[in-house]
Amino acid sequence: MFTLLFLTFLLADILIRLWLASRQIRHVQANRNQVPAAFAERISLHSHQRAADYTVDRVQLGMVERVVEAGVLVCLTLLGGLQFLDQAIARAIEHELLRQLALIGAVLAILGVIGLPFAAWSKFRLEARYGFNRMTPGLFISDTVKSIILAMLLGAPLAAAVLWVMQNTGTAWTWWAWALWVFFNLLILWLFPTVIAPIFNKFTPLDNPELAQRINALAERSGFPLSGLYVMDGSRRSAHGNAYFTGFGKARRIVFFDTLLNRLDNDEVEAVLAHELGHFHHKHILRRIILSFALSLVFFQALGWLSGQVWFYTGLGVMPQFGRPNDALALILFFLVIPVFTFWVGPLASRLSRRDEFQADAYAVRQSSAPALASALVKLYDDNAATLTPDPLHSAFYDSHPPAAVRIQRLGPASSPAHG
């Protein structure tokens, strides 16, 4: 029964994704030869067509990746891959905790190896074709190695602690595991700006007194306690631009990608930053963190119940081992399978995210300037080759940011790019 339910959801997931992808491709191609009227004065036909081709290529790569992922999922579960790994590792390793850690490590390694060609293809073929990739193969390899080491240093102790708690705290383990999870996430948030991000990028203080002064003034009138403005060498990897703020309390800082500063003038940078501060002002980030902790509590309770049901294992092609803990098995099955069932929540999450974006835009208009934000957005959409003509249904399902036309229209008539 559970097998059938799982297969039905998996099939529906793939069919819906492929259907949405084909809609997106058709819609973008149908609008390929005409820049939407509102953007006609600022975006050339050449750029518009480049954005269309880039979007189509990305959607196609995504389709292939999703089909492969689904195949791997079926191989690991119903076709016995996980069962085989579990037994092979049980024969090789006596120590209970090490055996279970090795099983988790093996599954992650398999998923990582399968994901690697897609990541490489995306960077060196797709992004490179449109001039976005700045990464050398050497940097790609060193990034991959660093990520693996980091994942082992941070992930292995977490996994070991969760497995220990599952084994030793009785039925209360779901609460302890959740507490560990929350602690781990807060730790990462805390370590990210000062320890983790500098492993991959160089951060230098912003060396532009005029811009720094304007941003400090903006931060002050927005009530945002700021302790540093940094520029990140994003151009080492990609031509895509971005800005974000990060860190807690006294370590709170704003980070600009150098690629963003190279493209936008001071008015536009200020407007983009005012948008980011809008997220802070409306407590979007805090709310997202709290929501994710609440959801993970629900997931741990669900996992606690499922891990005690034999059909949960057998329905997914695994025989639990008798007389030995199957905690790692339960964790792996849960994290592999749960996205198939939560896929349907995606549109709701996207919708909430788009609502936040509108709020942040409105805040930016109050604190900064609507025309500057509009022209910054047009430049960013253009530079990132984001399509101006997405399929409405595809966009409603996936997009965390509203389509360009809708977003700029909301900024008010004065900011319409067609009117300068």
Ligand SMILES: [Zn+2]
């Ligand atoms: Zn935003």
